[in-house]
Amino acid sequence: MSEASDAVVERLPGRRGQQTRRRLLDATSTLLEALPYRDMKVVDIAREAGTSPATFYQYFADVEEAVLAIADEMASAVGPLLASLVTASDWTEDQGWAASLRVADGFIAVWEAHRSVLRVIDLATDEGDDRFREVRTRLLGAPAEAFVAVVHRRSGAAPFADAGVLVSMLAHVAAHREGLEQWGATSAELRQSLARVILATVTGRAAPD
Amino acid sequence: MSEASDAVVERLPGRRGQQTRRRLLDATSTLLEALPYRDMKVVDIAREAGTSPATFYQYFADVEEAVLAIADEMASAVGPLLASLVTASDWTEDQGWAASLRVADGFIAVWEAHRSVLRVIDLATDEGDDRFREVRTRLLGAPAEAFVAVVHRRSGAAPFADAGVLVSMLAHVAAHREGLEQWGATSAELRQSLARVILATVTGRAAPD
Amino acid sequence: MSEASDAVVERLPGRRGQQTRRRLLDATSTLLEALPYRDMKVVDIAREAGTSPATFYQYFADVEEAVLAIADEMASAVGPLLASLVTASDWTEDQGWAASLRVADGFIAVWEAHRSVLRVIDLATDEGDDRFREVRTRLLGAPAEAFVAVVHRRSGAAPFADAGVLVSMLAHVAAHREGLEQWGATSAELRQSLARVILATVTGRAAPD
Amino acid sequence: MSEASDAVVERLPGRRGQQTRRRLLDATSTLLEALPYRDMKVVDIAREAGTSPATFYQYFADVEEAVLAIADEMASAVGPLLASLVTASDWTEDQGWAASLRVADGFIAVWEAHRSVLRVIDLATDEGDDRFREVRTRLLGAPAEAFVAVVHRRSGAAPFADAGVLVSMLAHVAAHREGLEQWGATSAELRQSLARVILATVTGRAAPD
DNA sequence: GATGAATGAGGTTTCATTCAT
DNA sequence: TATGAATGAAACCTCATTCAT
Secondary structure (H helix, E strand, O other): OOHHHHHHHOOOOOHHHHHHHHHHHHHHHHHHHHOOHHHOOHHHHHHHHOOOHHHHOOOOOOHHHHHHHHHHHHHHHHHHHHHHHHHOOOOOHHHHHHHHHHHHHHHHHHHHHHHHHHHHHHHHHHOOOHHHHHHHHHHHHHHHHHHHHHHOOOOOOOHHHHHHHHHHHHHHHHHOHHHHHHHOOOHHHHHHHHHHHHHHHHHOOOOOO | OOHHHHHHHOOOOOHHHHHHHHHHHHHHHHHHHHOOHHHOOHHHHHHHHOOOHHHHHHHOOOHHHHHHHHHHHHHHHHHHHHHHHHHOOOOOHHHHHHHHHHHHHHHHHHHHHHHHHHHHHHHHHHOOOHHHHHHHHHHHHHHHHHHHHHHOOOOOOOHHHHHHHHHHHHHHHHHOHHHHHHHOOOHHHHHHHHHHHHHHHHHOOOOOO | OOHHHHHHHOOOOOHHHHHHHHHHHHHHHHHHHHOOHHHOOHHHHHHHHOOOHHHHHHHOOOHHHHHHHHHHHHHHHHHHHHHHHHHOOOOOHHHHHHHHHHHHHHHHHHHHHHHHHHHHHHHHHHOOOHHHHHHHHHHHHHHHHHHHHHHOOOOOOOHHHHHHHHHHHHHHHHHOHHHHHHHOOOHHHHHHHHHHHHHHHHHOOOOOO | OOHHHHHHHOOOOOHHHHHHHHHHHHHHHHHHHHOOHHHOOHHHHHHHHOOOHHHHOOOOOOHHHHHHHHHHHHHHHHHHHHHHHHHOOOOOHHHHHHHHHHHHHHHHHHHHHHHHHHHHHHHHHHOOOHHHHHHHHHHHHHHHHHHHHHHOOOOOOOHHHHHHHHHHHHHHHHHOHHHHHHHOOOHHHHHHHHHHHHHHHHHOOOOOO
């Protein structure tokens, strides 16, 4: 029943192959949450995916390539999302505070959902891997540029520096939320502290009492 | 006749041993700047230090232990320094802006000087290593608590959250200064953006024009 | 079409793997006869088997595991054999002496054929290895219990002690036959001395002149 | 205060050296009871003796040499003792049974007291070490020759074979007494079973009821 | 497409052993 | 005499990676 239709789609690995590839990526994701990136062995991924190492090599050149694929998927979905939080908001007058909170919440939620991949992207970038740097740029560049656009309106602003500082802060706080809470900050306070900095930086105004 | 004096010194490695240990630590430091942490092999450290792997194992159980020693030394020196930047400043009136700039500069300078160790501390902590987490806490906890003390005076503040957000921001921006500059922010703008957030968070006041 | 049959066989290593495993076991056996157990290196076994150390580790966790497999095979074959020498004999009247000689000869022959494995079993057991103790128990327990059964008939017997003493004696003399002969006992005399003790212990009767 | 007297005794390692040597031998003995022979490291012995490895090498070429020294001391004391049990006994008539029991008890007691050294002697001999074989011969040869002398009187005896079998049996049962008891034989039964064999072999007579 | 099997290559780690003090 | 310190040499063991099926 599939012979005919196959002929059309068949370039690149066929459906079975695609499934295997998917299983491998999912296995990689799963392990990423349990293990330090550098401890992930091809054997483990293969076992987790229910295949053999040899099969892994039919789809990826090495572990990094698989992880990169995951990171890439994530960045493509998340970058625009983060940007839209900034862009789609109304930063004038009394809407600004709500917008700031929304942005803070958005970053926190994204890091909550993708902590392990995000960590690897940071790590690999810091270690000088350019493929990951590119992903990171796509991911954080999106909201950063969105900030540039809106900050621009504030007088006395240095748009790139301000936007960069905001995104750095948001990313780092979101990544270490748990630690900060253990240290003494509550979840509610954190989002407010973030929002306060966002609002002040974007609009120059202080938060409402 | 020697019993008494011996008892005091005898347990520690003698001078020669101390020198070797030092050489190994220095070699570790050096390599840390050139290589991803996880790629550092005992063999390499030993060679760099001009000894053999066997000798390395007389002083450290593994690479991590050597790196930890370095991180520890650094944290002991740098933590108090960062704290003093905050504590020793006058945050009242027209001195606040200068204080904010000094803090921003301080963080940037510290990261400039110890980038590679700081990176490893982050990485290892993120991967769940508790010994590094302890170091990290000593390092960032010092300025964080200093911020808590001064932020406390501001009305409507959430001292722990505010302090945590500040330190996160400073650490992350300092760590990624280079990237931010390549992206479009100048060095001068970055310190001003940081200082603006610091001043607003600590005192509630805006920066002077 | 293959689901059903696969399920049965699939878990075990295929024929090729079985062959390799066999080659490794044979190599282990061979070396066991030439080297002290503790001096057997994985490298040597692998070389003797015509493979690499890495291959060895696909089949055994360490040298001990390979040796244990050999010991196990041997014990499964030899234990019942020794037991049958005792059980299948007629110990009444004039058949007893022939039976005793047969048992003595059996032990000597078994030790002749498996000297090196038997030595390792003893050594490892003495050093407290429980897996080898279990093998040893299977091996010597079989004839020992056979003796218990027949000794039982003798009046004034202490079946377990008598059987234990007999098996100990047989195992030790068989293991050191060569040394005893160098010292002055002939092969023919030894089997007779053993047989004399066996007959007396099992039946209470003395050997015929 | 010691200058004068020293001059007389000083050849060979002086008193201090002798003490150190003794400490090393004692440490070796101690470890021998806790560890498989092949796992004894020079470092461990040195630490146990409260010195350094370098010191060990001033007295022994390797671990084996130290163990050999211990084995040698033991054999010199124990060999004659075992022989005297046989030689000094009265094997005639009604004294024979008591003599047999005394011999059995003697072997058991000796193995109880020196189990670990005796085990090493066996092991090393089996592995072909001639220095240990020599010790073993001194140790077991003594009682064996004593048996030869007394067995000689029995008609139809094969003195060397009989003696060899007796000593083998005694040594092996004594060495594995614990195992045999766990298996079901009581201590009291074992000495009687042994004595029965001894008496029958030496005198041709059966034990009294 | 999938995978059992094999292995080169390389880092880890442990010790026995030797000096210089 | 005693010993801190250093190290050569060996095994260990693990993986990434490749074929042949």
